[in-house]
Amino acid sequence: MTDTSPHHLQIIIGSTRPVRAGETIARWVAQRATDHGGFSVELIDLRDVDLPLLDEPHQPSQGNYTHDHSRRWAERVAPGDAVIFVVPEYNHSYNAATKNALDYLYAEWRFKAVGIVCYGGGARGTRAAQHLKPVLAALKMVHAGDVAIGLAEAPVAEGVFSPTPMLTRSLDSLLDDIERWVPHLREIRASLPAHR
Numbered sequence: 001m002t003d004t005s006p007h008h009l010q011i012i013i014g015s016t017r018p019v020r021a022g023e024t025i026a027r028w029v030a031q032r033a034t035d036h037g038g039f040s041v042e043l044i045d046l047r048d049v050d051l052p053l054l055d056e057p058h059q060p061s062q063g064n065y066t067h068d069h070s071r072r073w074a075e076r077v078a079p080g081d082a083v084i085f086v087v088p089e090y091n092h093s094y095n096a097a098t099k100n101a102l103d104y105l106y107a108e109w110r111f112k113a114v115g116i117v118c119y120g121g122g123a124r125g126t127r128a129a130q131h132l133k134p135v136l137a138a139l140k141m142v143h144a145g146d147v148a149i150g151l152a153e154a155p156v157a158e159g160v161f162s163p164t165p166m167l168t169r170s171l172d173s174l175l176d177d178i179e180r181w182v183p184h185l186r187e188i189r190a191s192l193p194a195h196r
C-alpha cells in the first residue's frame, strides 16, 4: 500500500561555529520548505547534536551502534524521507562536522532524497558540494539538486539572509524535485533488508 503520510524533510545545519552564516540560510530553507506545503519540516543543528569524532567500534553499515549519542543520532535521522544539507565551503571542501555526522550512520541515510544548499566566497560553495556528492552516493542517497549561495554578494548581513529571487526560485525547484523523489524512494526503502 502506498504510504501517503507527509513527506518528512530534515534540514541539517552543517556549520557548528559560534557565529555562522549557515543558521540564517538554513532557517530560510526551512521556511521555504514549510511554505512549499509538501513537507513536514525539521531543522537539525549539528552544533546541538554535538557528536564526538566517530567513536563506534563497528562499521556503521552493521547498524550495531554501541553509544547513546550514536543511537540518538540514528533515531533522529531514521524517520526522515529527505535531507537538505546546508554546508559551508571550508578549504575548498565541505566542513568536518557534516562528514562526521554522515559517517556515523548508514541504513538511516540509504535511498533518501538529498539536496545541497552550499555557500561560500567566489565559488559560492560549489567546491563543498562537489566533494559532498560522492559521499552521499556512497551512502546510496539520491541527489536531487543543489543551490549555491555566494557570500561575496553579501546576502548575509547582521545575521540575516536576504535571498535573491533567483536563489528562491532555485530552492523552490529543488524542493519540487525532492517531493517528486520521495514516494519512489519510500517504496524502495520499504523493500530493503535492515542493513547492507
Ligand SMILES: Cc1cc2nc3c(=O)[nH]c(=O)nc-3n(C[C@H](O)[C@H](O)[C@H](O)COP(=O)(O)O)c2cc1C
Residues within 6 Å of the ligand: 015, 016, 017, 019, 020, 021, 022, 023, 088, 089, 090, 091, 092, 093, 119, 120, 121, 122, 123, 124, 125, 151
Ligand atoms: C576554516 C574555514 C575555511 C574556509 N575556506 C573557504 C574556502 O575554501 N572557500 C570559500 O569560499 N570560503 C571559505 N571560507 C569562508 C566561509 O565560506 C565563510 O566564512 C562562511 O561564512 C562559513 O560558513 P559558516 O559561517 O556557516 O561557518 C572558510 C571559512 C572557514 C571558517
